Amino acid sequence: xxxxxxxxxxxxxxxxxxxxxxxxxxxxxxxxxxxxxxxxxxxxxxxxxxxxxxxxxxxxxxxxxxxxxxxxxxxxxxxxxxxxxxxxxxxxxxxxxxxxxxxxxxxxxxxxxxxxxxxxxxxxxxxxxxxxxxxxxxxxxxxxxxxxxxxxxxxxxxxxxxxxxxxxxxxxxxxxxxxxxxxxxxxxxxxxxxxxxxxxxxxxxxxxxxxxxxxxxxxxxxxxxxxxxxxxxxxxxxxxxxxxxxxxxxxxxxxxxxxxxxxxxxxxxxxxxxxxxxxxxxxxxxxxxxxxxxxxxxxxxxxxxxxxxxxxxxxxxxxxxxxxxxxxxxxxxxxxxxxxxxxxxxxxxxxxxxxxxxxxxxxxxxxxxxxxxxxxxxxxxxxxxxxxxxxxxxxxxxxxxxxxxxxxxxxxxxxxxxxxxxxxxxxxxxxxxxxxxxxxxx
Numbered sequence: 396x397x398x399x400x401x402x403x404x405x406x407x408x409x410x411x412x413x414x415x416x417x418x419x420x421x422x423x424x425x426x427x428x429x430x431x432x433x434x435x436x437x438x439x440x441x442x443x444x445x446x447x448x449x450x451x452x453x454x455x456x457x458x459x460x461x462x463x464x465x466x467x468x469x470x471x472x473x474x475x476x477x478x479x480x481x482x483x484x485x486x487x488x489x490x491x492x493x494x495x496x497x498x499x500x501x502x503x504x505x506x507x508x509x510x511x512x513x514x515x516x517x518x519x520x521x522x523x524x525x526x527x528x529x530x531x532x533x534x535x536x537x538x539x540x541x542x543x544x545x546x547x548x549x550x551x552x553x554x555x556x557x558x559x560x561x562x563x564x565x566x567x568x569x570x571x572x573x574x575x576x577x578x579x580x581x582x583x584x585x586x587x588x589x590x591x592x593x594x595x596x597x598x599x600x601x602x603x604x605x606x607x608x609x610x611x612x613x614x615x616x617x618x619x620x621x622x623x624x625x626x627x628x629x630x631x632x633x634x635x636x637x638x639x640x641x642x643x644x645x646x647x648x649x650x651x652x653x654x655x656x657x658x659x660x661x662x663x664x665x666x667x668x669x670x671x672x673x674x675x676x677x678x679x680x681x682x683x684x685x686x687x688x689x690x691x692x693x694x695x696x697x698x699x700x701x702x703x704x705x706x707x708x709x710x711x712x713x714x715x716x717x718x719x720x721x722x723x724x725x726x727x728x729x730x731x732x733x734x735x736x737x738x739x740x741x742x743x744x745x746x747x748x749x750x751x752x753x754x755x756x757x758x759x760x761x762x763x764x765x766x767x768x769x770x771x772x773x774x775x776x777x778x779x780x781x782x783x784x785x786x787x788x789x790x791x792x793x794x795x796x797x798x799x800x801x802x803x804x805x806x807x808x809x810x811x812x813x814x815x816x817x818x819x820x821x822x823x824x825x826x827x828x829x830x831x832x833x834x835x836x837x
Contacts, residue, residue, distance in 0.1 A: 401605040401630040408603055409437060415599045416441055416532075416557045417448060425538075425588055425600045426559045429627040430617065430780035431608020431749060434559050438536050439468045441557055445532050446476065446512035452532035453553060454515040457540045461747070462515050463490040465536065469513065470496040479508030481516035481524075522548035529553055535587065537747070539564055543590035558588055563621040563780075564746055565773035605630045608749050608783055612660025620824040621776040635700045638707070638752070638784040641693035649684045652834040653692070656752070656785035663829040666836050668793035671761035674724040675791070678760055681836060682714055682789050683728035685754050686737055696751045696784050709736035711751040715778040716741055717758035717769060725756070742777040753782040757790035759822065765801035770818030775825060788829055795826055 415424045428434045438454070445452050456462045459482075466480050467490075480501045482488035493499050500508060505524045508514045514530075518541055533553035535541060538560035585593075592598065606614055607630040614629035638657040644650035648664060656662030664681055671678070694707030714729075714737060716722045725739045738750070755778045758769040768774075779786055798819055 399628060401628060404628075405433070405603065405605045405630070408601060409440070412437065412557075412601045413441060413444060415601070417444060417450075419599060421598050422555055423591060423595065423598045424557045425592065425598055426557065427600070427602040427625055428559060428561050429563065429603065429606045429609075429622055429625070430561060430776075431606045432603035432627065433607055434536065434561065434603070435465065435468060437603070438465060438534055438557075438559055439472060442469065442513050442534055443473060443476065445534075450532050451510075451512055451530060452514075452534060453521070453530045454513060454534045454536065455518050455521055455541075455549060456515065456536045457518060459489065459517060461536060462517055463493060465515055466493055466499055467496070469515075470498055474498055476513070477511045479511040479514035481505055481508060481514055481520055483520055518545045518549060521552060524549075524552060527552070531555065533557070535559065537561075537564075538588050539586045540746070541587040543585045543587050546587035546590070558591065560588060562588070562625070563617075563773060563776045565743060565771065565777060602627075604628065607631075609780060610636045610660055610782075610784060613780070613782065613786065616661070616825065616828045617776065617780050620821050620828075621772060621780075631699075635698075636784055637697040637704070639695050639697075639704065641695065642691065644692075645688075647688075648834050648836040649681065649688050650692070652787055653685060653688060655832050655834060656787045657694075659832055660785050661829055661832045662785065662787040663833040664787060664789045664836055665833050666760075666789070666791045668791055669761060670763050671791070673718060673762075674720055675761045676724075678756060678789055678791065679721070679724045679728050682725050682754050682756055683732055683734070685787055685789070686712060686714065686729060687732045687734055689752060690734065694752070698783065707751050709734060710738070713738040713740075713745065713748070713750040713753045713781060715745050715753055715755045715781065717756070717774060717778075721756055742774045745781055746777050749781055749783060751782065751784050753778075753786045755779065755786060755788045757788055757794065759794045759797060760790040762797065765797055765819070767818075770822065772818045772821045775818070775821055779825060790826075792835075795823065798822055 412426055466478055469478050476498050478499050480489055480493055480499055482503055484503050502508055505527050530553045533556040535556055535558045538558040539562055602625050604627050606627055609629050611629040611631055611633045618626045644654055652662040652664040695704035696707050697704045714725050719741055722739050722741055758774055
């Protein structure tokens with residue numbers, strides 16, 4: 396049996412990526428990353444090494460939160476590094492914590508930041524930049540969340556680029572239907588990476604092979620269900636991480652599923668089969684009850700072998716849903732139980748974040764049908780890959796039957812690369828694994 400050294404494998408992959416980025420001749424380098432593999436760490440290191448080599452660069456992120464996070468990470472690594480934060484003209488355009496960083500200059504005009512080693516902004520802001528000398532290098536963070544039309548809008552600002560992203564996450568969001576462009580080489584709704592590779596198939600492609608977020612209990616499920624062609628391993632081994640509780644179980648289904656998740660990394664609380672409103676009151680109450688019990692029982696998480704346990708406080712717990720009204724319903728149920736600091740949001744807004752424990756309301760729970768929205772592979776992938784220790788899924792029975800009754804009927808467009816696995820297969824794979832950790836709620 397071949398010994399797998401996660402640190403060595405990750406270092407080897409990073410070295411190859413940096414070699415192609417700093418010394419290669421290709422116009423672009425693509426890096427695929429599983430959840431929690433250190434995308435931001437790679438972006439920060441590549442930016443610093445390019446700057447140290449005397450190659451000023453622009454960095455393109457997809458949201459203001461991502462931009463501010465990268466700026467702060469760069470300042471933490473090198474407080475003296477000159478970094479520009481290009482922002483909008485909105486009243487509150489950036490995190491005020493940036494005002495405390497001496498090496499960071501902020502402006503709404505790209506010309507004011509000319510000559511700095513690194514300038515960072517969102518794709519939307521970069522699209523309005525005109526009349527500046529193109530940068531030799533660019534780094535595109537969360538590149539799979541970027542639409543190809545957004546890439547086209549900024550492509551004239553740089554000569555070479557490093558594209559870093561997670562192919563298993565949600566596809567780029569579009570507010571209009573894009574069926575009329577499906578299969579065309581200039582489909583604006585396609586991701587920046589898929590369009591880039593369609594026109595430049597010979598670009599160097601790398602992948603990060605280790606998830607440092609997902610525990611050894613979670614990586615095999617997530618890898619097999621969502622990354623069958625680009626498998627990855629956990630950076631930890633079984634037993635390295637531990638989730639324990641100071642208060643014993645009260646014997647309820649909620650406590651039993653918590654204990655199951657603490658022991659195995661996964662828990663499925665299964666409610667009786669029933670068609671329900673989207674904001675299923677019973678399921679919402681079950682989610683809230685689980686969170687309340689996690690906090691009441693004094694959870695403690697040990698993240699490394701031999702490490703000291705840390706309390707699982709409310710800010711280290713998250714609830715994931717498919718819809719905003721479901722998230723609002725869960726917040727209301729938690730408030731009734733006196734819980735206010737737990738993060739409750741949709742998969743779209745949870746992307747890129749991590750917590751000790753997550754509770755997920757399954758997208759297909761209680762539904763009468765399986766629509767393309769609810770079957771989107773990336774949605775389930777995000778929801779089941781935010782945790783460092785355990786994930787508990789709340790779902791009504793009968794989802795596997797629902798999947799079999801509603802096979803995909805989406806039209807197939809010529810020229811469109813089929814995303815595999817599709818949502819139908821990914822849901823079946825996840826539910827098959829979760830069935831081993833099922834606790835039924837009467």
